[in-house]
Amino acid sequence: MKLRQLAHSRTGDKGNTSNISVIAYDAKDWERLCRHVTAERVKTHFAGIVKGDVVRYELPRIAALNFVMYQALGGGVTRTLALDAHGKSLSSALLDLDVPDEEQA
Amino acid sequence: MKSIRIGSGAGYSGDRIEPAVELAEKGDIDYLVFECLAERTIALAQQAKMKNPALGYDPLLEPRMRAVLATCKAKGIKIVTNMGAANPEAGARKTAEIAKSLGLTGLKIAAVSGDDVIEAIRETPHRLEETGGSTTDLGNRIVSANAYFGTAPIVEALAQGADVVITGRAADPALFMAPLIREFGWAVDDWDKLGKGTVVGHLLECAGQVTGGYFADPGVKDVEGLGRLGFPIGEVSEDGTLVVTKVDGSGGKVTPQTVKEQLLYELHDPKNYFQPDVVADFSAVAVEEIGPDQVRVTGGTGRERTGTLKVSVGYIDSYVGEGQISYAGPGAVARGKLALDIVRERLALMQVKTTELRFDLIGIDSLHGQARGATGADPYEVRIRVTGRTDTLAEAVKIGNEVETLYTNGPAGGGGAFKSAREVVAVQSVLLPRALVGSSVRILEA
Known part of the structure; x- marks a missing residue:
């Protein structure tokens, strides 16, 4: 299954840093997103684009994750x-x- | 409980104008805020001011003011904007002139100045946050340095009775939070309220991005009426509770999904959103749909502000040259790749001096590289793009020229060549102690 079926997303930019939100359509899927959409996987997914670290922040009240990607x-x-x-x-x-x-x- | 309604009339300098007119006429708003300054806009405005001291404010200030000023005056709607860019005083004078030409009288227009701290930046070396380098590395290439003001000078201008407040660099959310502080009398150290006020500003500052813009994905996330997208209204209560909504009948939509996406837009650590007035904490924000196109937002908070202000330093970084040309039909990709190889060879043969070069096949690998690019059958058409960084404009021009000459010297069927060369004004940040930044408010009576 593609992440697109479970979540929606938006990118923001500040300087050389990009952030991407991943927001569950259904709050019940949030823990599943936490298990499978890790900072490591996102870093691998964007190999060649993101040169720095990827840090994940969790926002359970809106069933969302926020990925901050440095040197991106x-x-x-x-x-x-x-x-x-x-x-x-x-x-x-x-x-x-x-x-x-x-x-x- | 007391509440006010704030309309967001622009999310960037080039934004649509008529949604702001719609807000003024039909939004039942108390304030209309225009956020028009991107990271480097002020550096470009500073260059315009150096050429002509009467300029340096936002190029669209005139059409925006002309479009809304009379309605706002008639309805008592106050305007707050950072369209002053590098020259708020000139922006205020221009606004007074527009008011006069519209036959409006008794209008108080405030210019907020002092964000220009280029002298302080030039005096001593300062650490560049992005690279860890020093401002001295940028030498005489620095063209602007502007501190991000918080709400204080805007609140002061409103307290002096300003109908229109024109600032230069200010934190975007502060443009929206200043009216809240003025109307509700929030204390400058009520960190919880200021955290909530930051949520308000953050959600409204990109205008259409919270009402269905930058959101639609047909079949998955559909949005009706993006051609006549309504801009947002924030109805804010004295306790900091926000309801995001828009004018009935306008295009777009306000849903928990559009609000969540905008809440996280350009946010890094949700617990530490550094603002001039407060360190806001968005980590426990909750959203709830309370009616059609009405979403209630609660749960923001904040902590004591830091002792520094962020300063954006604009400098002449380099020059960039670019060229593009398209190929179509069977073999299009192969001809596009051949075209890229030819330009690569030409740039080497002609010894064009570049510090960075990039070769893209638009439609294949231009956005996310080959790893994530198309893997299936060849597309019907492809567009090549060659771009490079140089130390002079003259060298940059050569890059586009080598793409353009593919017309008569390159693969078969190359069409639609385009070339450009430009100076790159880039931006880095410095943190400056608050004591080094002073603001002033001047009121013009029109």
């Missing part, structure tokens, strides 16, 4: 050579992540 915007929004200088399209790439199917409890 080609030197920063104001100077990068990238076509998508802000990294606005990164959220769509993250929603392509595979999430393993789980048996219903």
Whole structure:
């Protein structure tokens, strides 16, 4: 299953740092997102784009995760050579992540 | 309980204008806020001011003010905006001139100045937050340095009876929180309320991004009426509770989903959102749909502010040259790749001096690289893009030229060439002790 079926997402930018929210459509899926959408997996998913660390923050009250990705915007929004200088399209790439199917409890 | 309604009339400098008119006319609002300063906008405005001291405010200040000023005056709606950019005083004078031309009288227009701290930055070396380097590394390439003001000077201007407040650099949420402090008398050390006020500002500051903009994904997240997207209204109670809504009948939608996405937009650690007025904590914010296009937001809080203010330092970083050209039909990708190889060879042959180069196949790998690019059948069309960084504009121009000459020297069927070369004004940040930054408020009577 793709992450896109379970969650929606938005990218923000500050300098050379990108953040991507992952928000469960159904709050019941939030713990599943916590298990499978880890900082390590996100870092691997964006290998070649994100040069620095990826840190995950948890927001249980809105069933969301927030990934902060350092050195992710080609030197920063104001100077990068990238076509998508802000990294606005990164959220769509993250929603392509595979999430393993789980048996219903 | 007392409450006020704040409309968000712009989310960036180039934003649509008529949604703000709709808010003024039909939004039943008390304040209309325009947030128009991106990270480097003020550096570009500073360059404009150096060429002409009467400029340096937002280029769209005139059409925006012209569009809403009369309605706001008639309805008693106060305007708060950072459209002063590098020259709030000139922005205020321009606004007075517009008011006069519209036949409006008795309007108080405040200019908030003092955010320009370039002298303090030039005097002594300061650590650059992003790179760990020093401002001295940037030498004489620094063109601007502006501290992010909090709410204080805006509240002061409102207290002096200003109908329009025009600032330069201020924290975006502060533009929205200042009216709350003015109306509700929140104490400057009521960290919990200021945390809630930051939530209000953060959700409203990007205008259409909380009402369905930057959200639609057909079949998954549908949004109606993006061509006539309504901008948000925040109805805020004295206790800091917020209801996000919009004008009935406007396009877009306000749902828990649109609000959650905007809550986390450009947020890093939710417990530590550093603002000039407070360290806001968004970690326990909750949202609840209470009616159609009405979402209640609660649970924000905050802690004592830090002793420093963030300063954006704008500097001339480099020059960038770029060229693009398209190929279509069978073999398009192969011809696009050949085109890239030819440009690579040409740049080497002509000894074009670059410090960084990038070769993209738009439609294949331009956004997320080859790892995440298309893997299936060849697309019908592809567009190549070559871009490079140089130390001079003259070198940058050569990059686009080498793409353009593919018309007559490159693969078959190359069409739609485009080239550009530009100076890059980039931005880095410095933290400056508060004591080094002073603000002033001047009121013009129109």
